[in-house]
Amino acid sequence: MHVKYQEHEVVVSIPDGDILEGSIPSSKMKILQAWIEIHQDELVADWELAVSGEQPYKIEPLR
Structure with a gap:
C-alpha cells in the first residue's frame, strides 16, 4: 500500500504494515499503523479483490 504525507511517501505491506520502501514522519507512521490495525480485515479483503x-x-481514510 502506498501512503503519501506532504512530500513524504512510504510503501507498507498488507496486512502487517511493515515499511517496504520510503518513510514518513514517525508520528504519522504511528497513526498509519493504528489505521492499518483497525482496518486490517478490510485491507486484506480489498487486496484479494485487487489481485x-x-x-x-x-x-x-485517515482523518
Whole structure:
C-alpha cells in the first residue's frame, strides 16, 4: 500500500504494515499503523479483490 504525507511517501505491506520502501514522519507512521490495525480485515479483503482483477471497496481514510 502506498501512503503519501506532504512530500513524504512510504510503501507498507498488507496486512502487517511493515515499511517496504520510503518513510514518513514517525508520528504519522504511528497513526498509519493504528489505521492499518483497525482496518486490517478490510485491507486484506480489498487486496484479494485487487489481485483477482476486481474493484476494491473504499475504506474510510485517515482523518
